[in-house]
Amino acid sequence: MSVRKIPDSERWKRRRPRRLKAPFALTPIAPSPAPAPLITEAQAKAERARVARWVASRIICWPPDNCFHCRRPIVYGAKWVELVNDDDRARFHFDCEPAWRAQQELAARRALGLDRSERK
Numbered sequence: 001m002s003v004r005k006i007p008d009s010e011r012w013k014r015r016r017p018r019r020l021k022a023p024f025a026l027t028p029i030a031p032s033p034a035p036a037p038l039i040t041e042a043q044a045k046a047e048r049a050r051v052a053r054w055v056a057s058r059i060i061c062w063p064p065d066n067c068f069h070c071r072r073p074i075v076y077g078a079k080w081v082e083l084v085n086d087d088d089r090a091r092f093h094f095d096c097e098p099a100w101r102a103q104q105e106l107a108a109r110r111a112l113g114l115d116r117s118e119r120k
């Protein structure tokens, strides 16, 4: 058996791509008393992405002086947040945005058939 020495100029061809360290590997796994999830992490991630896209698609161009959730005016000096989907922007009272989001996520899960709470 002979070992052929590879010249340095050829070595790059044989080099394996470096594997990136997965960032989640550094996260300690907390012991959980909850039962094992019925879906895998990857499925859950994909579902969250679908829900997020669905919710984003609900954003339409809305007059910036009115809240997209409660439709009441956003008075000067009030805290507000803006959600943007491409060119569509809608503003919310600071406290209305989480309520709107929760409502939309629920609607999204129903629309996408991901709502497990109603399955028997």
Ligand SMILES: [Zn+2]
Pocket (backbone or CB within 6 Å): 067, 068, 069, 070, 071, 072, 092, 093, 096
């Ligand atoms: Zn509001």
